[in-house]
Amino acid sequence: MNSKELERIDSEKMYEVYDKWPQTAKESYEMNLEKFNVKDVDHIVFAGMGGSGTIGDVMSSLLSKDDIHVSVVKGYLLPKTVDSNTLVVLTSISGNTDETLTVLKNNLKSNAKFIAFS
The missing domain is CATH 3.40.50.10490 (Glucose-6-phosphate isomerase like protein; domain 1)
Structure with missing residues (x-):
């Protein structure tokens, strides 16, 4: 599946969010809350x-x-x-x-x- 087909199916581009989960988890873990x-x-x-x-x-x-x-x-x-x-x-x-x-x-x-x- 190419990027145009993916964007047609996932118009909200949620795949980009899921793709960033490892980095988001790392940043969240390192936050001083x-x-x-x-x-x-x-x-x-x-x-x-x-x-x-x-x-x-x-x-x-x-x-x-x-x-x-x-x-x-x-x-x-x-x-x-x-x-x-x-x-x-x-x-x-x-x-x-x-x-x-x-x-x-x-x-x-x-x-x-x-x-x-x-």
Whole structure:
């Protein structure tokens, strides 16, 4: 497949974003971010659609043997078990994913802890 055919199929050029994932991950890992307390977290919810939601599947698998409840959301609603001991991890490559933004907007008043990656 040549680049013109690819651009016809992928008019948003998402292939370019996916192509940059290794570099983006490296840069994100090396960022000096504020630390936040997660010592009371006993439930992690990963919320993201499509490729953005894949990290939730991977982390759910990795954490399956740990003593922490993990949920993966690929839609608009968080589990009813979300409480003050829940960390909600929102992921969106574009930063404009409707489902992910809706989850955040509808739950900001909850006692859960939120972190977003875009």
